[in-house]
Amino acid sequence: xxxxxxxxxxxxxxxxxxxxxxxxxxxxxxxxxxxxxxxxxxxxxxxxxxxxxxxxxxxxxxxxxxxxxxxxxxxxxxxxxxxxxxxxxxxxxxxxxxxxxxxxxxxxxxxxxxxxxxxxxxxxxxxxxxxxxxxxxxxxxxxxxxxxxxxxxxxxxxxxxxxxxxxxxxxxxxxxxxxxxxxxxxxxxxxxxxxxxxxxxxxxxxxxxxxxxxxxxxxxxxxxxxxxxxxxxxxxxxxxxxxxxxxxxxxx
Numbered sequence: 001x002x003x004x005x006x007x008x009x010x011x012x013x014x015x016x017x018x019x020x021x022x023x024x025x026x027x028x029x030x031x032x033x034x035x036x037x038x039x040x041x042x043x044x045x046x047x048x049x050x051x052x053x054x055x056x057x058x059x060x061x062x063x064x065x066x067x068x069x070x071x072x073x074x075x076x077x078x079x080x081x082x083x084x085x086x087x088x089x090x091x092x093x094x095x096x097x098x099x100x101x102x103x104x105x106x107x108x109x110x111x112x113x114x115x116x117x118x119x120x121x122x123x124x125x126x127x128x129x130x131x132x133x134x135x136x137x138x139x140x141x142x143x144x145x146x147x148x149x150x151x152x153x154x155x156x157x158x159x160x161x162x163x164x165x166x167x168x169x170x171x172x173x174x175x176x177x178x179x180x181x182x183x184x185x186x187x188x189x190x191x192x193x194x195x196x197x198x199x200x201x202x203x204x205x206x207x208x209x210x211x212x213x214x215x216x217x218x219x220x221x222x223x224x225x226x227x228x229x230x231x232x233x234x235x236x237x238x239x240x241x242x243x244x245x246x247x248x249x250x251x252x
Contacts, residue, residue: 011035012064014057017071019112022104027077029109030057032064038118041146041251044109045072046127046134048225051084051091052076055227066244068124068251069116071109075102075134095164102134103141110144122146122251126243128224129154133169139180140172147250149181149243152221154190157198173202179209181246183239185219185232213242 014032021027030052034040043063047056052074063070074080075097079090091097106125113119124147127135132153139148150156156169180203184196191199196214203210215223215235222230224239 009036010065012061014061014064017112019071019073019108021073021077021108022101025078025105027074027105027108028052029071029073029077030060031069031071031112032057032060033069033116033118034064034067036118039120040067040069040118041120041247042110042113042116042123043068043070043247043251044106044113044123044125045070046106046125046131047072047075048127048129048131049088051088053084055225068247069113069119071112073105073109075105095162096130097134098164099134099137099166103138106134106138107142107144110142120251124148124247124251126151128152129222132156136176136180137169137172139178140169140175143177145178147179147181147247149183149246151183151224151239152185152188152191154221156191157195170199170202173199173208174206176203176206176208179246179250180211181242182210182212183224183242184212184214185221185223185235186214186216187218187220190221211242211246213239215239 012034017029017031018026045059056072060070060072076087076091080087110123125135126149128151132150135148136150158168219232219235223232224236
């Protein structure tokens with residue numbers, strides 16, 4: 001009689017959630033977490049400028065499958081409800097998500113992670129596009145992160161300041177409080193290679209712990225987005241390997 005092969009149990013729970021964000025506001029989001037005793041590190045996934053779409057939920061589930069308790073907050077929650085495109089238009093008309101509000105909402109994500117009994121106490125943050133900028137913004141304005149990943153965050157280097165975004169993130173780098181991984185495309189216009197070089201210069205100036213990788217050839221903005229024509233398989237696959245290696249070294 002053949003003995004059935006034993007395999008390690010794998011399972012996850014993924015669901016919509018509500019939690020306390022900036023100034024105690026109740027906002028929405030999405031959580032995906034591995035089932036099991038843990039302990040597991042936490043990851044905050046910040047959505048792109050398009051809002052909390054299915055692509056971001058897929059990323060959250062990907063992290064959960066790799067052993068991370070993951071929260072993807074809806075930073076546009078207050079501008080809803082409604083169709084995501086209409087909500088995004090309202091956000092844009094209002095000058096974008098206020099930086100102070102984003103920081104408060106992301107701090108709320110950390111508090112939510114701390115409420116999960118299988119959480120190991122270490123939190124990372126990752127974002128693409130505008131979410132990359134907000135990842136770096138948060139990392140420069142909190143002591144709650146153990147690692148941060150900026151995937152081609154635009155408008156980090158800018159002189160276009162607004163009441164919602166009154167200070168350029170490049171001018172906050174002196175306060176960066178955790179290791180940073182930056183992934184960029186050489187064909188990107190925002191951030192351009194010049195912007196990436198300027199950010200690296202500032203990180204070196206303040207002796208920050210960082211790792212940068214810029215992909216050449218045809219990699220531009222959105223090369224991770226496998227649901228858009230901008231997707232580029234080779235840099236995306238390499239980028240995911242770097243992300244999981246980086247988080248494993250700083251969160252596990």
